[in-house]
Amino acid sequence: MIITNKRWIWLCALAMVAGCTTDVREGAAPGVQVRDSRAPQAGIRYNTVVIVDKSLQNWDGKVFDPPWAEAISAGPKEENKRSKIAVESTNSRRTATGTLEVWAILRNRTDFPLQIEGRTQFFDEAKAPAEGPTAWKRLFLPPQSVATYREYSTKVEGIGFYYVEIREGR
């Protein structure tokens, strides 16, 4: 069989269509978890601080960073971290009344003053939500400076984990 140019184009188009899958949208959509090796930041990591605003935490995925690089160095390379905020440390401890105090030490990596806001969600030992998110608390970060975000739980017992979210001040 002789394949002409026209047939060849049609074959390619057919192959592309075959490669695509179409969904039929019927019924309610189930809530889904994102578990994808290409999206390692998706999901909740307990006892951590996350930067929710992309304007603050801009990971540049275009920089050459092959998977085997992580095997020889811990985490993404420094030049790939383009965040404006660095989370220097985070931890928690009990207060004198038994509530949980959570803190995160944040550093402004830029030469400009930044306003950020933080809030915390508390979970029990079974990682079930124990307290709704706190109100957003504003924090001022002068250029190249360090500031501490601090929050307290209201419950005394049953707090096992925390999750701190940081966003740009509104």
Add this chain to the structure above:
Amino acid sequence: MRNLVVVSLLVSLAAGCMSTTRVDNEPGRRTVYDDPSTPGRVIGVGIESQDIVSITDEMVRDVLAAPAVAGRSSPPRVVVDAYYFRNESSSTINKNLFTDLLRTQLNRAATGRLVFLAREHAGMTEKERALEEEGVVTGGTQGATKPAYGYDYRLGGRIASLDAIDRRTGLTSRYHQVTFELVERGSGVIVWSKTCQFKKTARDDEIYR
């Protein structure tokens, strides 16, 4: 030629199969509701909902972490209302927005570590007691009406402000100080206090009611 066709077909197939993280990254439906904990579409230099929510939340957590108040073996009786909470600022604000939210959130979160007295509703219980003494009504399921409790601590505080206006640009800068204190009955000792401060700069063309 045949090899070229096979390669082209494979590439086309791969392109069709190419998967992405399919996120519908678009803004949600428009609504008239705003998140009270975040600045809305009308923003000025006065005290706004996000200030009330964040300040109150901070106070609740701080009170429950204070050993002098929430660490006592017998739960202290507390009155939290706006009677001794004064607004001396240039911002128009209903003080009850602070004290009501503070009391209800504290009451829910304290779970017995503090006991809250409804001194604002003292007339309600007094009237019922009078009716009971006159024999108009009977006692409740828990027997005769008990005398009203006295408090251990009562909320006091102040909202203060400092304004600066640039006449050339019309910009107004307002610094707020919101102070809360728990005062011990009789001795007058301040067992807990905390101040929140914030400064806003904008054109003062918003009207707060």
